[in-house]
Amino acid sequence: MLLTAFAQIRFALAVATGRSLPGWALDRLIADALATVREFGGVGPDGPEAVAGPALDESTRRAVQLRRFRAQATRAARETAFYPPVFAGLGLDPAKVEWSDVLRLPLTPKESLRDDPDAFVRRGAAVALRTTTTGTTGRPTRVCFSARELRTMTALSGLGQLLHGQLAPEDVAVMATSSRATLGNLSLAGACAQLGALLQPVGLVEPALTLELLAEDLRLPGKKPKPSVLSTYPSYLGLLVEEGLRRGYRPGDFALERVSVGGEVVTAGLRRRASALFGETVAFDTGYAMTETFPFAGMPCDQGHLHFEPSHGLIEVLDPDTGVPAAPGAVGTLVVTPFPPFRKTTLLLRYDTQDLVRAVAGPPTCRLSSLPASSDLLGKRRLAVRHAASWTTPRDVLEALEAVPAVPLPARFGFRDAGDGVAVEVVVREDGPAIKAAIALGLEGHGVPLRGLRLVRDKSELRDPFPLRCDLREPIFAAASPSSASVGLSAGGG
Ligand SMILES: [Zn+2]
Numbered sequence: 065m066l067l068t069a070f071a072q073i074r075f076a077l078a079v080a081t082g083r084s085l086p087g088w089a090l091d092r093l094i095a096d097a098l099a100t101v102r103e104f105g106g107v108g109p110d111g112p113e114a115v116a117g118p119a120l121d122e123s124t125r126r127a128v129q130l131r132r133f134r135a136q137a138t139r140a141a142r143e144t145a146f147y148p149p150v151f152a153g154l155g156l157d158p159a160k161v162e163w164s165d166v167l168r169l170p171l172t173p174k175e176s177l178r179d180d181p182d183a184f185v186r187r188g189a190a191v192a193l194r195t196t197t198t199g200t201t202g203r204p205t206r207v208c209f210s211a212r213e214l215r216t217m218t219a220l221s222g223l224g225q226l227l228h229g230q231l232a233p234e235d236v237a238v239m240a241t242s243s244r245a246t247l248g249n250l251s252l253a254g255a256c257a258q259l260g261a262l263l264q265p266v267g268l269v270e271p272a273l274t275l276e277l278l279a280e281d282l283r284l285p286g287k288k289p290k291p292s293v294l295s296t297y298p299s300y301l302g303l304l305v306e307e308g309l310r311r312g313y314r315p316g317d318f319a320l321e322r323v324s325v326g327g328e329v330v331t332a333g334l335r336r337r338a339s340a341l342f343g344e345t346v347a348f349d350t351g352y353a354m355t356e357t358f359p360f361a362g363m364p365c366d367q368g369h370l371h372f373e374p375s376h377g378l379i380e381v382l383d384p385d386t387g388v389p390a391a392p393g394a395v396g397t398l399v400v401t402p403f404p405p406f407r408k409t410t411l412l413l414r415y416d417t418q419d420l421v422r423a424v425a426g427p428p429t430c431r432l433s434s435l436p437a438s439s440d441l442l443g444k445r446r447l448a449v450r451h452a453a454s455w456t457t458p459r460d461v462l463e464a465l466e467a468v469p470a471v472p473l474p475a476r477f478g479f480r481d482a483g484d485g486v487a488v489e490v491v492v493r494e495d496g497p498a499i500k501a502a503i504a505l506g507l508e509g510h511g512v513p514l515r516g517l518r519l520v521r522d523k524s525e526l527r528d529p530f531p532l533r534c535d536l537r538e539p540i541f542a543a544a545s546p547s548s549a550s551v552g553l554s555a556g557g558g
Contacts, residue, residue: 090219094258097226098233120434125374126163132403133166133378133413134159139404140411145183146176147413166378171387171399171416174205177356181206181410189409195246197355198327198536207355209247210409217359217406218254225255230293230322230349233260234286237293240266240274240300242536245327247355252295262287267538268300271307278304279317290319298328299534301338302466302474308341315343324349327533329443329459333466337473352441357415360402364440369428370421371435377402380414381423381438384445393425395455397445398438418445420457447530449481456486456512458530464506465490470499478528485513489526492519 120128137158140147151158156165177184185191185208192211196204209217225231237256241249249265256263262284266274278291296304301323320342325334330350339346352362352370360377362370372379381396382389390396398419402412422439442448443458456479465475476491488507492499500519507514523529 090216094219094223094226097223098259101226101232120374125436129374129378129403130161130163130166132375133401134161136401136403136407136411137161137169137413139186139408140413143186143188144411146172146180147411166414167388169414171382171414172412173416174356174418177207177412177415178203178205181208184410184412186409186411191409193246193250195355196244198242198245198533205356207247207358208410213406213409214250214254217251219258220359221251222255222258226259230324231255231259231261234288235261235293235321236264236282236284236287236291237261237295238264238266238274238278238291240268240294240296240304241327242533243267243538244536247358248327248353251359261293264291268534268536269538269540271300271303272311273540274304275308275311275313278320279313288319292319292321293324294320294322295324297533298325298330298334299474299532301325302334303534305334305338305341306473313341315341318342320346322347322349326351326353329441329462331459331463331466333463333468334473337466337469350440352419354417354419356412357400357402357417359406360400362438362441363432363435365428365430365432365437367428367430368440369424369430369432369437370440371428371432371437374436375403376406379436379438381421384420384450390423392423394423395420395442395457396423396438397421419443420445420448420455449479449486451481451486451513452484453513460510460512461486461488461507464510464512465503468499468503468506470494470502474532474534476523476526476532477530478526479512479530480528482515485515487516487518488512488514489518489520489528491521491523491526495519495521 137147137151141151141158142148150170154168156169161169189208190210190212191208193209193214194206195209196206198204222231231237237252239249239252243249243265253263253265255261264277266277278294280290282289282291294301323338323342323346325348330348335348338348350364353359357377360372362372365371378401380389380399382399383391383394384397398417398421400412400415400417420442422442424437424439427433428437441459448455448457461477461479462475465471465477466473470492471490472493477489479486479488490503492503500517503519504514504517507517520526
């Protein structure tokens with residue numbers, strides 16, 4: 065029974081990866097998966113594989129990807145305003161591109177999409193959402209999606225989370241993200257609605273209020289007695305950890321099972337310190353997704369890679385200076401081409417995400433080794449520093465800082481070019497030579513060529529503060545003050 069159900073799902077998804085599924089088929093898919101999970105109390109080891117699609121051997125994968133690239137390029141060259149001159153200029157027939165031609169196609173810069181987003185929308189597309197990126201690290205970008213794309217996205221997101229054991233009908237999910245992050249929020253809200261899980265959107269409010277909500281006892285039919293899933297940004301999770309421990313909260317006050325964190329670099333120090341507040345058994349779901357290339361996303365593995373489903377899109381890791389594929393182990397910019405049928409409205413070919421990763425050093429030996437991979441996210445290129453020898457990325461600095469207890473979460477810091485290395489500034493709880501030495505040691509241990517270190521006691525003293533998503537804070541009505549314990553968010557937001 066289990067195998068049969070998953071065989072059906074896999075079959076249906078094989079169809080889905082070739083062309084769009086109608087709404088009824090998506091509903092049927094979810095209903096089948098829910099029934100299976102209900103009957104067997106979980107999913108077998110091939111559950112996640114059913115969502116990701118069958119493993120392809122190298123030559124089949126390349127053939128599938130080239131076919132999909134051609135299909136997307138043909139649409140882009142005929143039906144958008146941006147791409148026709150690109151192909152005409154190169155004298156390329158998009159329907160006949162070979163791999164060598166793909167490499168000749170110029171990258172699509174972020175600025176082009178930001179300056180004229182509608183030039184990337186197909187003529188005749190049934191646009192339903194013109195979403196805006198949150199724009200923490202630059203001017204926001206607009207990206208259009210059709211209702212059908214959104215429908216497919218939420219259905220597959222729900223299915224994926226169910227089969228990965230990340231979300232079930234009895235879960236209570238607290239969503240603490242910017243209300244402007246519409247695409248991610250819609251996706252989680254849609255997944256919850258699809259599975260029958262309870263969604264509690266909170267936004268980025270005072271951490272004390274979110275903590276109150278996470279600790280609250282619930283009496284709702286068919287649901288867990290306390291919130292079980294938290295979806296947020298790493299920097300906001302850091303605020304919760306700091307504020308929670310300061311207020312005397314302990315793991316016994318919560319019943320969180322999973323924390324889904326993304327949109328920024330997630331450090332080992334943050335996970336460890338979050339476990340002190342929410343408990344050692346809390347699982348962390350990390351990954352990589354961005355509005356512009358949604359729903360094409362990276363899945364983390366146990367060896368620290370990000371893996372990408374090849375039938376959903378193409379990833380390339382390119383040397384930021386030369387634009388040729390980065391050498392194994394070298395830092396590169398992640399370039400993404402999302403494929404149909406998931407992307408049929410805003411078309412992007414070789415989109416330069418400006419997110420830095422490393423090209424994998426050798427063939428992966430992890431359980432997702434059949435899927436193309438990069439290293440985990442290192443941070444935005446614009447926020448990294450290039451020096452003679454190599455790069456210092458936000459991850460290098462953040463991993464070192466958030467591992468040190470004297471640095472409050474989230475790490476408030478800045479770093480800049482200092483000749484053959486970088487100068488770092490960071491907010492600490494208390495200053496002193498021992499703390500300074502511990503931080504310097506940590507930075508050097510993470511390969512940061514340290515040429516200066518400045519400790520400050522308040523974030524206002526930072527000269528060049530690193531942007532954090534938790535600072536997209538949303539004000540609430542004054543009546544809902546954290547000091548009045550009985551006032552919940554529902555009262556404040558009503
Ligand atoms: Zn891996």
